[in-house]
Amino acid sequence: MRKIIALGIMLLFLGMTISSSTGLYLEKQSVKPVSFGNILYVGGNGTGNYSKIQDAINDSENGDTVYVYDDSSPYYENIVVNKSINLIGEHGYTTIIDGHNLSADVKITADWVTISRFTMRNGIKGIYISSNYNTISENTISSNNVVGIYLTGDSNTILSNDIKYNSRYGILLEDSSHNEIMGNTIYSNNGSGLQFYKSNTNNTIISNGIGRNTENGIYLTGDSNIIWGNNINSNSRNGIILEDSSRNNTIIGNHINSNSDGIMLTGDGHNTITDNTIKFNVDDGIFLLSSSNNTITGNNIRYNRDGIYLQHYSNSNTITNNNISRNNMSILLENSNNNTFLKNNFLNNKRHAFFRGCRENTWKQNYWNRPRILPKIIFGRIGIYSLIPWINIDWHPAQELYDI
DSSP states (O other), X not given: OHHHHHHHHHHHHHHHHHHHHHTOSOSOOOOEEETTEEEEEESSSOTTOBSSHHHHHHHOOTTOEEEEOSTTOSEEOXXXXXXXXXEEESOTTTSEEEOTTSSOSEEEOSSSXXXXXXXXXXXXXXXXXXXXXXXXXXXXXXXXXXXXXXEESSOOOEEEEXXXXXXXXXXXXXXXXXXXXXXXEEEOOSSOSEEEESOEXXXXXXXXXXXXXXXXXXXXXXXXXXXXXXXXXXXXXEEEEEOSSOBSOEEESOEEESSSEEEEEESSBOOEEEXXXXXXXXXEEEEEESOBSOEEESOEEESSSEXXXXXXXXXXXXXXXXXXXXXXXXXEXXXXXXXXXXXXXXXXXXXEEEEESOOOOEEESOEESSXXXXXXXXXXXXXXXXXXXXXXXXXXXXXXXXXX
């Protein structure tokens, strides 16, 4: 009989939990134990519900869930999450945490925190994270004075949010590694949409929409990061910039349109740019400044001022199997040597290639707008400021357009 009673109680609690989540149980609940921890409710009309989010967090334990109803929204609080809990809002747009221009809306100092379905606004920072293994998703983070989300330290965090209208940065990482920045919409920030500061390694930036920021879409410093499958459009400066000695990064499968420069690389190099569509950028599709030993392959680069521009000792780069079409200039080289241009399609550019102050670049088997039997001569000048002409030669131009 005791087993039957116990089973009945368990089924009763399960039924109440399911009814609450489906909206069939009308009263918004207070604390209820579940198998993975307690649920503490904020707002609503349940008996024992908290009126402040911070009070519920203070009374929670690791593994608990703090569920926040939107009835009492906005919550004018600066919240500190110092326990491994789930902080969940009822509705993403109407469950509002307002930092009233003081500290961060939410500061996370504990590991293994999940925060979802809030609007966070009017803080110095929207979310400040100085811990590890967190998941921040389905939030709208706007109108903060400095940054939407700020990660510092070795984080291993997953970010997927709507981040807009922050005064300086959408997302800022400082010395932070092994994060997934995935599926965010980052736009209309008064600086860079995604800014990396100091050394950041092994981050994955995937399937984000990043646009209309007043500086760069992505400003990255660090090694071995992957920028994959993003739409990066209409930023006032660069779509993507890899700064200083950023090495071994991969930029793959992105659509980079209507920025000033599409991709800019400076510093040491050894990066890979592959399978991107780069078009309608005001200046250069890809701009290398003192950046060497990079590989640029399989990209579609069109309708830019310059398709690819190598400047100031950007040496020993490999540019291969790209479609470079309908640019004012497909390739421009200045003071950059030992670069290899292999099996590219040059199509309908106003001028296919020109160089100044560099003599030792290699051109092999490129398709120059039409089949060519004779070698293709690339004209240039012997010095940056000299009018003395010089030539490079593609000795064996391709007879057929490459399938890229």
